[in-house]
Amino acid sequence: xxxxxxxxxxxxxxxxxxxxxxxxxxxxxxxxxxxxxxxxxxxxxxxxxxxxxxxxxxxxxxxxxxxxxxxxxxxxxxxxxxxxxxxxxxxxxxxxxxxxxxxxxxxxxxxxxxxxxxxxxxxxxxxxxxxxxxxxxxxxxxxxxxxxxxxxxxxxxxxxxxxxxxxxxxxxxxxxxxxxxxxxxxxxxxxxxxxxxxxxxxxxxxxxxxxxxxxxxxxxxxxxxxxxxxxxxxxxxxxxxxxxxxxxxxxxxxxxxxxxxxxxxxxxxxxxxxxxxxxxxxxxxxxxxxxxxxxxxxxxxxxxxxxxxxxxxxxxxxxxxxxxxxxxxxxxxxxxxxxxxxxxxxxxxxxxxxxxxxxxxxxxxxxxxxxxxxxxxxxxxxxxxxxxxxxxxxxxxxxxxxxxxxxxxxxxxxxxxxxxxxxxxxxxxxxxxxxxxxxxxxxxxxxxxxxxxxxxxxxxxxxxxxxxxxxxxxxxxxxxxxxxxxxxxxxxxxxxxxxxxxxxxxxxxxxxxxxxxxxxxxxxxxxxxxxxxxxxxxxxxxxxxxxxxxxxxxxxxxxxxxxxxxxxx
Amino acid sequence: xxxxxxxxxxxxxxxxxxxxxxxxxxxxxxxxxxxxxxxxxxxxxxxxxxxxxxxxxxxxxxxxxxxxxxxxxxxxxxxxxxxxxxxxxxxxxxxxxxxxxxxxxxxxxxxxxxxxxxxxxxxxxxxxxxxxxxxxxxxxxxxxxxxxxxxxxxxxxxxxxxxxxxxxxxxxxxxxxxxxxxxxxxxxxxxxxxxxxxxxxxxxxxxxxxxxxxxxxxxxxxxxxxxxxxxxxxxxxxxxxxxxxxxxxxxxxxxxxxxxxxxxxxxxxxxxxxxxxxxxxxxxxxxxxxxxxxxxxxxxxxxxxxxxxxxxxxxxxxxxxxxxxxxxxxxxx
Ligand code: SF4
Ligand code: SF4
Ligand code: SF4
Ligand code: FES
Numbered sequence: 054x055x056x057x058x059x060x061x062x063x064x065x066x067x068x069x070x071x072x073x074x075x076x077x078x079x080x081x082x083x084x085x086x087x088x089x090x091x092x093x094x095x096x097x098x099x100x101x102x103x104x105x106x107x108x109x110x111x112x113x114x115x116x117x118x119x120x121x122x123x124x125x126x127x128x129x130x131x132x133x134x135x136x137x138x139x140x141x142x143x144x145x146x147x148x149x150x151x152x153x154x155x156x157x158x159x160x161x162x163x164x165x166x167x168x169x170x171x172x173x174x175x176x177x178x179x180x181x182x183x184x185x186x187x188x189x190x191x192x193x194x195x196x197x198x199x200x201x202x203x204x205x206x207x208x209x210x211x212x213x214x215x216x217x218x219x220x221x222x223x224x225x226x227x228x229x230x231x232x233x234x235x236x237x238x239x240x241x242x243x244x245x246x247x248x249x250x251x252x253x254x255x256x257x258x259x260x261x262x263x264x265x266x267x268x269x270x271x272x273x274x275x276x277x278x279x280x281x282x283x284x285x286x287x288x289x290x291x292x293x294x295x296x297x298x299x300x301x302x303x304x305x306x307x308x309x310x311x312x313x314x315x316x317x318x319x320x321x322x323x324x325x326x327x328x329x330x331x332x333x334x335x336x337x338x339x340x341x342x343x344x345x346x347x348x349x350x351x352x353x354x355x356x357x358x359x360x361x362x363x364x365x366x367x368x369x370x371x372x373x374x375x376x377x378x379x380x381x382x383x384x385x386x387x388x389x390x391x392x393x394x395x396x397x398x399x400x401x402x403x404x405x406x407x408x409x410x411x412x413x414x415x416x417x418x419x420x421x422x423x424x425x426x427x428x429x430x431x432x433x434x435x436x437x438x439x440x441x442x443x444x445x446x447x448x449x450x451x452x453x454x455x456x457x458x459x460x461x462x463x464x465x466x467x468x469x470x471x472x473x474x475x476x477x478x479x480x481x482x483x484x485x486x487x488x489x490x491x492x493x494x495x496x497x498x499x500x501x502x503x504x505x506x507x508x509x510x511x512x513x514x515x516x517x518x519x520x521x522x523x524x525x526x527x528x529x530x531x532x533x534x535x536x537x538x539x540x541x542x543x544x545x546x547x548x549x550x551x552x553x554x555x556x557x558x559x560x561x562x563x564x565x566x567x568x569x570x571x572x573x574x575x576x577x578x579x580x581x582x583x584x585x586x587x588x589x590x591x592x593x594x595x596x597x598x599x600x601x602x603x604x605x606x607x608x609x610x611x612x613x614x615x616x617x618x619x620x621x622x
Numbered sequence: 623x624x625x626x627x628x629x630x631x632x633x634x635x636x637x638x639x640x641x642x643x644x645x646x647x648x649x650x651x652x653x654x655x656x657x658x659x660x661x662x663x664x665x666x667x668x669x670x671x672x673x674x675x676x677x678x679x680x681x682x683x684x685x686x687x688x689x690x691x692x693x694x695x696x697x698x699x700x701x702x703x704x705x706x707x708x709x710x711x712x713x714x715x716x717x718x719x720x721x722x723x724x725x726x727x728x729x730x731x732x733x734x735x736x737x738x739x740x741x742x743x744x745x746x747x748x749x750x751x752x753x754x755x756x757x758x759x760x761x762x763x764x765x766x767x768x769x770x771x772x773x774x775x776x777x778x779x780x781x782x783x784x785x786x787x788x789x790x791x792x793x794x795x796x797x798x799x800x801x802x803x804x805x806x807x808x809x810x811x812x813x814x815x816x817x818x819x820x821x822x823x824x825x826x827x828x829x830x831x832x833x834x835x836x837x838x839x840x841x842x843x844x845x846x847x848x849x850x851x852x853x854x855x856x857x858x859x860x861x862x863x864x865x866x867x868x869x870x871x872x873x874x875x876x877x878x879x880x881x882x883x884x885x886x887x888x889x890x891x892x893x894x895x896x897x898x899x900x901x902x903x904x905x906x907x908x909x910x911x912x913x914x915x916x917x918x919x920x921x922x923x924x925x926x927x928x929x930x931x932x933x934x935x936x937x938x939x940x941x942x943x944x945x946x947x948x949x950x951x952x953x954x955x
């Protein structure tokens with residue numbers, strides 16, 4: 054592409070010919086409001102807020118493409134007049150309706166309202182007579198708050214579901230959903246990570262967690278953070294994506310009043326242990342292959358609703374947060390002499406479907422839910438800000454011992470990470486030896502489907518990794534034609550894996566996800582403990598606790614089962 | 623001159639849906655577009671206020687309209703055509719139209735009828751494509767233009783009913799430089815007249831014996847988006863847009879007239895872009911709430927719609943409002 058230069062507000066900028074003015078502005082930190090532009094989604098050009106002046110006319114900048122010598126103004130009086138009034142129209146009544154604004158969560162939209170002095174009170178929007186719709190126990194959308202930017206609809210379509218759609222006409226336009234009985238939401242929350250006004254959002258667990266922190270009633274509060282959250286939470290505080298904030302987060306969680314800070318990463322090591330064991334058994338004992346991962350509840354819901362025929366292939370291993378939650382409420386409780394009923398576990402997750410998962414009756418251990426509350430990364434950011442905790446300024450803290458994890462767990466958040474972790478341990482379980490080189494680079498990276506062959510002694514394993522249901526569908530069709538095509542497959546609902554999850558900060562884009570992924574692999578690179586089965590805490594859990602339990606109790610803590618799901622189930 | 627395209631050029635045919643684009647140029651663009659199958663669409667949506675000529679033409683000259691489509695198909699080397707029908711229309715002309723279509727279908731032409739819930743935006747070319755494809759009815763971002771990638775991505779020629787009628791007349795050598803006028807006014811019947819397009823509005827009113835005896839003004843080209851002119855201007859002004867001519871008494875209450883337009887815009891906005899979706903609603907509310915017209919507040923919104931709406935529907939609101947203020951109320955807009 055040809056390099057050219059253009060002028061924005063009188064300053065010269067280098068860019069590629071044909072790039073949009075908005076893209077160039079975003080790259081150079083020039084603020085232009087934009088509500089319907091997302092770099093990974095189609096160009097809609099309908100919010101009409103990204104206005105600039107070009108050759109005397111005011112025009113949208115997301116579809117104004119750079120030509121040599123072009124001169125545009127982003128803040129001329131003509132632009133201001135139209136842009137500000139249009140923003141008043143777009144965001145009419147927004148603050149009144151948005152629960153995040155009421156929580157004091159200062160998102161990009163709130164920042165822009167402040168910057169451009171948009172009151173949101175000059176006009177009153179039309180009344181939409183549609184109730185808040187719950188997406189399972191994961192997310193929800195409020196048609197009244199929707200500004201019809203269509204991003205959630207496009208994202209839901211892009212992943213291959215197509216559950217959401219805009220309904221109504223004129224000022225009655227609002228978000229609705231597909232009534233087709235064969236189309237259902239999988240609770241991934243991608244829609245929520247693409248809504249500029251939180252009209253579609255996670256279901257609120259912030260309030261109960263806050264109440265708990267205020268009024269503990271003799272409870273023991275444990276926080277556990279998912280692999281991906283440490284690599285993205287910095288964004289909530291204006292840091293660039295891909296900064297590992299684990300240490301700061303531990304300090305912050307203690308400041309908030311959590312008694313212990315453990316880690317979902319420890320749970321990931323348990324998951325890997327269980328899953329790699331099962332893979333080894335299936336391979337040696339002619340079990341159903343390919344075995345498919347099941348740690349993503351969005352993917353599981355997809356399989357249970359759209360492809361129940363594939364359920365026997367799913368590993369029976371529970372997911373990391375459920376494994377660690379269950380371990381802390383049994384093994385650790387016993388060791389620490391704490392009444393499990395008094396323990397409250399709060400997971401910090403990059404995901405909304407983890408809320409849905411935490412709510413499953415079938416996962417209860419000794420009558421208790423392994424995880425009590427799930428906060429998304431965004432909710433976590435809001436919680437810290439409400440308590441005036443400025444994360445980047447904090448000293449790094451240390452995890453409590455039961456949170457100890459391996460490098461294999463650290464990479465769980467990235468697409469291919471679960472696969473790589475399992476391979477590191479399965480190699481040991483199958484061959485009895487340890488790998489010299491633990492990296493499997495072929496399964497890394499931002500490709501919707503990755504395939505690789507890995508040598509395990511004299512055996513070659515065929516593996517595949519897919520993210521987004523659209524790609525899962527392709528692999529499932531392939532397996533149906535050729536059941537022997539693969540031995541092991543990792544499936545995730547979200548782009549790039551959990552690191553691009555539906556609970557991650559806004560904006561969430563492939564470029565940002567890529568930065569976050571680097572942070573995860575860096576953690577792994579720096580560790581000496583790099584396999585799950587060598588994690589001393591995990592070994593202790595299995596050898597000194599699990600091994601001594603009767604089989605049904607072991608299963609109650611370690612395994613799960615699946616069943617065909619109906620719409621809205 | 624036996625080449626149809628040259629004849630169309632010579633007759634200076636322009637689109638009669640409202641935009642007035644030269645017909646021959648449109649044909650050439652679709653012809654040049656790469657793409658295996660091409661498609662011809664007859665747009666009989668007619669969702670604008672005060673416009674009812676397409677129905678009249680379909681009722682009286684269905685054979686010409688279909689002939690126009692067939693000529694276009696032959697020119698493009700395709701057998702595929704669609705009707706985008708205003709639901710109310712199709713039911714009422716089906717008996718006349720169907721036998722004609724059957725005759726051509728016997729020769730291998732294929733016609734698909736799409737019935738549309740009457741709406742203004744449904745007449746917009748790309749919104750119409752969305753409607754037929756079963757997508758949300760709203761205009762598409764251009765480019766691509768329909769002539770390159772239209773219905774299901776195929777190069778598509780979209781013509782209004784009257785344009786197709788004209789094409790047939792040109793081919794038969796019976797073309798007259800006329801157009802269809804839709805006249806309406808207080809207490810007068812709505813009627814369609816077929817008269818020279820070179821006539822002034824005053825001539826039209828006088829020749830049709832509909833020149834009022836009271837003081838009046840008129841809106842031409844479309845009953846919502848059309849231009850408003852005073853009696854003096856009618857001496858020179860000719861017809862524009864979709865061919866409507868509505869007469870109003872000078873004593874018409876401005877608030878009522880504005881409400882009438884704004885209600886239409888609020889009802890017909892597709893909801894895609896902010897200025898038109900929210901602006902049209904706010905305009906309607908503003909006028910409903912206030913007994914006197916709040917001119918300044920009103921114009922702020924009208925300006926936004928006119929300057930930054932996504933499509934011509936939203937943008938067009940400035941035409942009636944500003945011309946009414948300037949030509950009739952003698953107000954600075
Ligand atoms: S949660 Fe996922 S599947 Fe459900 S509507 Fe949102 S994007 Fe679509
Ligand atoms: S719910 Fe949010 S993302 Fe979806 S269309 Fe409405 S405003 Fe846009
Ligand atoms: S101006 Fe905007 S809202 Fe109005 S009809 Fe066109 S696209 Fe739809
Ligand atoms: S971001 Fe350009 S029109 Fe919405």
